[in-house]
Amino acid sequence: MLKQVQQPLQSMLLIQQANQVACYICGAGNTYDVELCRDCFAPMALAHQAASQKVMPNLVAALGSSAAGKTVYLGMLMDMLSRQPDRLQAFARGAFSINLQQAAAGALARGEFPEKTPCEPDRWNWVHCQIRSHAQKTPLELILPDMPGEALLEELDHPHTYRVVYPLLAKSLGVLIFVDASRLQSGSLDEDYFTMKLLSYLTEIQAGGRHDWSRRPVAFVLTKADECEPCFDDPATFVQFRAPGFWRQCRERFRNYRFFAAGVAGGCAYRSTRYGRVRVPLRVEPRGIVEPFEWIVKQLKS
Amino acid sequence: MQLLHATDYSVAQPTGHHDDAPAKNGGRSWWSRWAARLVRRPSAPTDEPAAALDRPPVVPAQAAGVAAATDLPTLVEGMLEQGRYCLLLRPQITASLSTEQYGLARDALERAMANVPAGLVDLSRRDAESSAEGETLRHVEPLMLDRYQVTNRQFRQFVVAGGYDVLPLWDAEVWPVLAEFVDLTGTAGPRFWRSGRYPSGEDDHPVVGINWYEAVAYSRWVGKRLPTDSEWVKAAAWPVCLADNQVSQRRFPWGDVMDRGRCNVWGSGPGRTAAVTQFSTGVSVGGVYQLIGNVWEWTSGDFDGVDAEGEPLDLPTMLKTIHGGAFDTYFEHQACCDFQSGENPLSRKHNIGFRCALSRCDVGTAVVRTNPLTL
Numbered sequence: 001m002l003k004q005v006q007q008p009l010q011s012m013l014l015i016q017q018a019n020q021v022a023c024y025i026c027g028a029g030n031t032y033d034v035e036l037c038r039d040c041f042a043p044m045a046l047a048h049q050a051a052s053q054k055v056m057p058n059l060v061a062a063l064g065s066s067a068a069g070k071t072v073y074l075g076m077l078m079d080m081l082s083r084q085p086d087r088l089q090a091f092a093r094g095a096f097s098i099n100l101q102q103a104a105a106g107a108l109a110r111g112e113f114p115e116k117t118p119c120e121p122d123r124w125n126w127v128h129c130q131i132r133s134h135a136q137k138t139p140l141e142l143i144l145p146d147m148p149g150e151a152l153l154e155e156l157d158h159p160h161t162y163r164v165v166y167p168l169l170a171k172s173l174g175v176l177i178f179v180d181a182s183r184l185q186s187g188s189l190d191e192d193y194f195t196m197k198l199l200s201y202l203t204e205i206q207a208g209g210r211h212d213w214s215r216r217p218v219a220f221v222l223t224k225a226d227e228c229e230p231c232f233d234d235p236a237t238f239v240q241f242r243a244p245g246f247w248r249q250c251r252e253r254f255r256n257y258r259f260f261a262a263g264v265a266g267g268c269a270y271r272s273t274r275y276g277r278v279r280v281p282l283r284v285e286p287r288g289i290v291e292p293f294e295w296i297v298k299q300l301k302s
Numbered sequence: 303m304q305l306l307h308a309t310d311y312s313v314a315q316p317t318g319h320h321d322d323a324p325a326k327n328g329g330r331s332w333w334s335r336w337a338a339r340l341v342r343r344p345s346a347p348t349d350e351p352a353a354a355l356d357r358p359p360v361v362p363a364q365a366a367g368v369a370a371a372t373d374l375p376t377l378v379e380g381m382l383e384q385g386r387y388c389l390l391l392r393p394q395i396t397a398s399l400s401t402e403q404y405g406l407a408r409d410a411l412e413r414a415m416a417n418v419p420a421g422l423v424d425l426s427r428r429d430a431e432s433s434a435e436g437e438t439l440r441h442v443e444p445l446m447l448d449r450y451q452v453t454n455r456q457f458r459q460f461v462v463a464g465g466y467d468v469l470p471l472w473d474a475e476v477w478p479v480l481a482e483f484v485d486l487t488g489t490a491g492p493r494f495w496r497s498g499r500y501p502s503g504e505d506d507h508p509v510v511g512i513n514w515y516e517a518v519a520y521s522r523w524v525g526k527r528l529p530t531d532s533e534w535v536k537a538a539a540w541p542v543c544l545a546d547n548q549v550s551q552r553r554f555p556w557g558d559v560m561d562r563g564r565c566n567v568w569g570s571g572p573g574r575t576a577a578v579t580q581f582s583t584g585v586s587v588g589g590v591y592q593l594i595g596n597v598w599e600w601t602s603g604d605f606d607g608v609d610a611e612g613e614p615l616d617l618p619t620m621l622k623t624i625h626g627g628a629f630d631t632y633f634e635h636q637a638c639c640d641f642q643s644g645e646n647p648l649s650r651k652h653n654i655g656f657r658c659a660l661s662r663c664d665v666g667t668a669v670v671r672t673n674p675l676t677l
Contacts, residue, residue, distance in 0.1 A: 084569050109633050270616035283643040285630040
């Protein structure tokens with residue numbers, strides 16, 4: 001009995017292998033038709049866009065402990081910048097870049113926080129966007145990945161577990177570091193330790209000259225500041241007294257940093273679900289969201 | 303003497319509320335801290351010896367905001383300047399006023415407050431599925447509601463008159479923390495003021511940085527009160543009662559569709575508070591400004607702990623209800639007439655203010671007198 005099958009020509013497969021596309025993050029060679037890098041799982045769309053549009057986007061990392069509010073912050077930031085013709089405007093490059101803001105804003109509108117970012121690298125959200133500002137004529141191409149805190153912690157404790165982290169940070173020109181202000185306020189030292197580990201990891205990344213990590217802009221964003229109002233009044237002092245270890249390390253090892261306070265929910269309550277007690281926003285009032293990002297963009301351009 | 307009774311706060315003696323436990327500030331009791339602040343006030347008498355500060359407070363009449371003048375015309379004039387016309391219009395007081403004085407107070411009332419007629423209002427949330435029909439209908443008695451949110455300039459009258467030092471204006475549960483209701487310089491007043499003064503150029507902006515108790519105290523001082531949730535929604539949604547107790551009401555004061563040009567919410571305004579007289583196209587049917595946007599407004603009700611979908615919430619503490627959205631409210635469904643949120647009554651936030659209400663039954667009618675009483 002005959003069976004019809006579609007068999008690609010071997011010559012075609014050879015051509016694909018011959019013309020490899022380098023991953024934009026780790027530089028590993030990939031075939032043209034793959035969606036994610038076979039080595040680090042970063043989207044190959046980033047490399048394709050860079051090649052087709054003849055631009056080399058800058059990388060800005062967004063790092064922080066688990067449930068520090070990275071997804072909410074980045075999603076809200078992109079949604080705000082794409083809606084309002086204010087000082088900064090963001091234009092998504094590619095449909096995948098809208099997923100993050102859609103997930104975050106959609107969940108917040110329903111009165112809940114977005115789900116935690118999965119640990120699997122192939123399910124992370126990546127944003128590639130063009131940032132325009134009134135002050136600068138030339139737009140800035142940026143790539144912002146949303147990495148889960150668990151993955152980052154695993155990489156800090158066991159380097160090369162997540163192969164995307166090291167090349168991403170080595171290539172990033174700036175970083176947003178998220179610190180949960182409500183946890184600091186409650187007296188927990190976990191945030192202090194985590195951030196100390198992170199800063200230590202960053203300073204050990206091999207890079208020289210201008211790209212030395214101590215010179216790159218670092219914006220420390222104290223998230224959930226709506227739950228501790230003093231944080232908004234003076235975020236630097238708040239950190240100095242609530243997280244002295246991280247404060248000292250920051251002063252010793254970095255030259256270009258600034259502290260910011262940010263909050264998205266005006267108030268929070270809890271809802272009982274079959275999975276346990278979950279925190280929900282009572283209302284959405286973004287505050288201090290654009291300022292850290294605006295500062296980073298300004299530093300990158302200067 | 304009824305008029306004096308209505309404004310006499312000089313009997314503040316907080317018996318039964320003495321805090322025997324050592325207090326934070328050097329072991330001093332709450333009333334000594336409160337009294338110390340009273341002494342620091344420039345307008346308060348400062349000849350009391352410091353050793354006397356450990357006694358429970360006795361409020362001097364001047365600190366209580368009672369006019370020092372003994373003649374009725376001066377007293378009435380002073381109260382009108384302070385915006386306390388409602389006290390003059392109390393049914394028990396109007397008999398003491400001349401026709402002219404009554405007219406002045408009545409004019410002030412008409413200018414500052416809008417009528418809200420009696421009727422039914424539906425307090426259900428439109429996107430909630432759990433509200434049984436009819437259970438959420440409330441009857442509202444006729445009232446008057448401030449046309450504008452209380453401004454910095456108006457609240458300063460209260461601060462200058464020593465309202466923070468008049469214990470009867472405040473609920474007893476906050477007496478121990480009253481000394482902590484201070485501005486950035488440690489002076490009694492809203493959180494974001496300095497030395498008892500609001501930021502320059504913000505005379506007509508709504509006062510913010512005040513908690514629920516401060517809003518209640520101010521309301522009492524001017525002879526008004528905070529609106530209930532039903533009253534607030536009634537004034538904003540302006541329901542029309544159809545047959546069989548069916549109520550048709552608006553989602554926004556101007557209609558059923560959000561128009562960001564009519565209110566100060568995220569993306570439509572300056573990104574901070576605006577003068578209370580702006581956004582005139584968003585006025586309600588009854589003539590009330592900015593019920594939506596600019597700042598959230600405290601109401602007298604407790605937050606029911608139910609989210610927009612009718613699901614019960616586990617609240618961290620007792621919350622008071624706020625309505626209307628603010629300049630930074632992001633989603634339009636959170637800045638509509640039927641949305642309510644909750645906030646800790648002690649919170650002094652940058653985007654929460656208030657406006658006052660007055661029951662129509664608390665407004666006295668004119669009494670024609672040929673020879674008005676004098677004090």
